[in-house]
Amino acid sequence: MIMNRRQMLIGLSAAALPQPIRAEGSRVILRPTKVDMVVEGRLIEMIGFNNSVPGPEIRVGRNETLSARLENTLEEGTMIHWHGIRLPNAMDGVNVLTQDAVIPGGSFDYRFAVPDAGTFWYHSHYLSLDQVSRGMFGPLIVEELDPPEVDQDITIQLFDILTDAEGNFDRTFHTSHYTTEGRLGDVMMAFSSSYQTRVGERLRLRVINPSVDRVFKITLQGMSGVVVALDGMPLVAPQLLGDMVLAPGQRVDVIGDVDADVLVLESSSVEPLLLAKISATGSRDKRNAAITPLPPNGLPQPGRITQSVGLVMQGGAGGKPHGGFGSWAFNDVSGLPRAPLLSAQRGETILMQLRNDTAFPHGIHLHGHHFWETDERRAPTVLRDTTLVEAGETKEILCVFDNPGAWLIHCHMLSHQEDGMATWLQVA
Ligand SMILES: [Cu+2]
Structure with a gap:
């Protein structure tokens, strides 16, 4: 329509x-x-x-x-x-x-x-x-x-x-x-x-x-x-x-x-x-039964944090200069670098700090996994595969990397992805 x-x-x-x-x-x-x-x-x-x-x-x-x-x-x-x-x-x-x-x-x-x-x-x-x-x-x-x-x-x-x-x-x-x-x-x-x-x-x-x-x-x-x-x-x-x-x-x-x-x-x-x-x-007659939570999917709970990795979003109009070739970059790199952003052993819990150093929001999407958003005390709150990070905002997420392979992490604003905002990580 x-x-x-x-x-x-x-x-x-x-x-x-x-x-x-x-x-x-x-x-x-x-x-x-x-x-x-x-x-x-x-x-x-x-x-x-x-x-x-x-x-x-x-x-x-x-x-x-x-x-x-x-x-x-x-x-x-x-x-x-x-x-x-x-x-x-x-x-x-x-x-x-x-x-x-x-x-x-x-x-x-x-x-x-x-x-x-x-x-x-x-x-x-x-x-x-x-x-x-x-x-x-x-x-x-x-x-x-x-x-x-x-x-x-x-x-x-x-x-x-x-x-x-x-x-x-x-x-x-x-x-x-x-x-x-x-x-x-x-x-x-x-x-x-x-x-x-x-x-x-x-x-x-x-x-x-x-x-x-x-x-x-x-x-x-x-x-x-x-x-x-x-x-x-x-x-x-x-x-x-x-x-x-x-x-x-x-x-x-x-x-x-x-x-x-x-x-x-x-x-x-x-x-x-x-x-x-x-x-x-x-x-029709209204249902009396209360709406109950859906059954959980049983994803692994975060364990002890074994690595902390920063992901800084850079670029765009009004953004500070950065080291990447595109309009946008993660950690001074536009597009997929030869080396992964991080290498995880299977089952590791990793804290990722998503820092938006640009003047625009970004929707960061991780492939192959869901991750936990966290509260101020770093306690897990909700599971997502895409999280919106507002301009100037920093978000910490926790991920149990239990799915082996080379996985993309990128901005799901596809214009931003196309012009540099993508990288990858390796799970052994
Ligand atoms: Cu973006």
Whole structure:
């Protein structure tokens, strides 16, 4: 569903997304193709998996094996990264570090077990600023063995598109895209897997931000409930639903009861924008059962800290000079250095100090693992795979590096990643 600012305020028309694909026991085929989308009344040429932007929602049960073949019918290389999944390194879909690009006409078989239930997503990790902005992403939902009782389990994907003066997809790149917040689109949107509900229904909303650079601030109206998971990982204590800030790559799971039409609002500016409306028609008896925490995924708890590593974000407009060749750098290096940022023995707990020495926020994403955010006493708080570090802010995270391989850590503002904000680490 695409709307411009005016349409968003006066009414919404829902476009049907493809039916979810169940992945147990059969191979999923993902084929990127050209897709025409209607944006502000004009056809825009995008690229989507299986003729759809977003790509089909893949659903699979926890501990099952996901088997997916990427068939590249594009005239350019590509590959798929499975964001947030703790998978074998060779399946991670990262250019150079874990695989070569799948060439036009080529294919690649991804096959891995999914150890954690939760809300994940997949996207191109090749020329990703360009390919993700053109639509190469989709949800990957790993279902609990005993899912919470809800009337609907709805996926909401936030996105934006940059258009030019004629309203066509703008593929030109300006220096300012790389040195500021990124290549923000002028048309914001949300794709919901359902647009109908009833007063009294209990909904699970899985909100995903696959946009390339935009930090969304989302307010939900018309329902009351709790946040039950962040980046796919259940919260021990669900948090009362309030404004939700999602950096690119992040996810928030909400369970709540419907009081009226459910409005998904972007509330960064004074005048909130309506991104999606799930209309309440009719009603059902409200559920009396309390909303309980989701079952934990059982990730290892942090142990004694054996290494402390600093990661300093540098560069951008107004930033101090640094030693890297790009607009952005980590620790004075732009792009992947020959030596890893850190080498960990399997099972080590490492403290990483993420220091944002720039004038812009960054969403730092670690591959192959989740990590703990910490409080002032360095006690672990919540598990994430992507954390938003505001301008001037320093965050300390704790990670148990128990997944062997060469793993990328980068800014998920893909303009920043492309212009230097990426490095890697080695787990033996
Ligand atoms: Cu960044």
